[in-house]
Amino acid sequence: MFIDSHCHINFPELAADLGAVTGAMVANKVTHALCVSVNLETFPEVLAIAERFANIFASAGVHPDAQSGEEPDVERLVGLARHPKVVAIGETGLDYYRVEGDTEWQRERFRTHIRAARQAGKPLIIHTREAAEDTLRIMREEEAAGIGGVMHCFTETAAVAQRAMDMNFMISFSGIVTFKNATALKDVVREVPLENLLIETDSPYLAPVPHRGKTNQPAYVRFVAEEIARLKGISIESVAEATTANFLKLFDVVQATASQNSSESRKRLV
Ligand SMILES: [Zn+2]
Numbered sequence: 280m281f282i283d284s285h286c287h288i289n290f291p292e293l294a295a296d297l298g299a300v301t302g303a304m305v306a307n308k309v310t311h312a313l314c315v316s317v318n319l320e321t322f323p324e325v326l327a328i329a330e331r332f333a334n335i336f337a338s339a340g341v342h343p344d345a346q347s348g349e350e351p352d353v354e355r356l357v358g359l360a361r362h363p364k365v366v367a368i369g370e371t372g373l374d375y376y377r378v379e380g381d382t383e384w385q386r387e388r389f390r391t392h393i394r395a396a397r398q399a400g401k402p403l404i405i406h407t408r409e410a411a412e413d414t415l416r417i418m419r420e421e422e423a424a425g426i427g428g429v430m431h432c433f434t435e436t437a438a439v440a441q442r443a444m445d446m447n448f449m450i451s452f453s454g455i456v457t458f459k460n461a462t463a464l465k466d467v468v469r470e471v472p473l474e475n476l477l478i479e480t481d482s483p484y485l486a487p488v489p490h491r492g493k494t495n496q497p498a499y500v501r502f503v504a505e506e507i508a509r510l511k512g513i514s515i516e517s518v519a520e521a522t523t524a525n526f527l528k529l530f531d532v533v534q535a536t537a538s539q540n541s542s543e544s545r546k547r548l549v
């Protein structure tokens with residue numbers, strides 16, 4: 280079985296037919312998915328999906344690319360994270376690729392998320408693009424190691440991966456690892472130990488080969504696992520087993536599922 284550690288199935292490409300999305304998950308042995316927030320305005324959509332499907336979890340956060348909408352403070356994020364199906368804070372981080380000019384607000388927002396995660400006791404989902412040094416520096420300054428989390432859609436070097444792992448972060452690979460020209464990243468996959476590895480789709484974007492260029496979905500996470508198995512020269516079963524165990528270790532889905540079951544049985548009793 281596989282777990283998609285990072286998807287955006289609340290985006291219109293996928294939200295229109297969630298029955299098909301979850302059906303394809305079942306058909307491809309994808310047992311769980313984490314639907315990641317990118318802003319506070321659409322957080323209720325993400326949470327509604329997590330409340331509807333027992334095997335889908337949510338996160339609370341504002342993406343570093345988001346330049347309009349409500350700016351979160353620590354209290355707001357900690358409040359949202361109190362919901363049992365919210366298993367992480369993010370996605371947060373730094374992205375100097377898309378944003379021009381003064382980026383101090385991005386670093387401030389990133390610090391807010393790390394403080395919220397530490398206070399809420401829930402791990403971080405970190406996005407970093409063309410900003411690896413500042414990302415690692417702020418993680419260190421804000422003591423992100425105290426809560427840990429995941430470097431999602433990882434595209435940096437093995438050295439950056441190692442420094443993140445030293446701060447209790449897992450490394451999550453997306454469909455990019457299946458792209459022919461991603462030779463440097465394929466080498467990084469070979470170097471990251473299985474016990475620090477997660478898999479994700481980041482759907483609806485970044486569909487892996489053989490679906491490259493089309494709409495991505497959580498079911499396709501198996502193609503990411505297949506490529507990782509090939510690169511490491513191990514079976515797909517061992518990739519599935521390790522990444523599933525890692526996900527369950529990092530995110531408290533047991534408590535989240537238990538709370539959902541009890542609220543559902545309460546509903547039935549009423
Ligand atoms: Zn991201």
Ligand SMILES: [Zn+2]
Nearest residue numbers: 285315370481
């Ligand atoms: Zn994302």
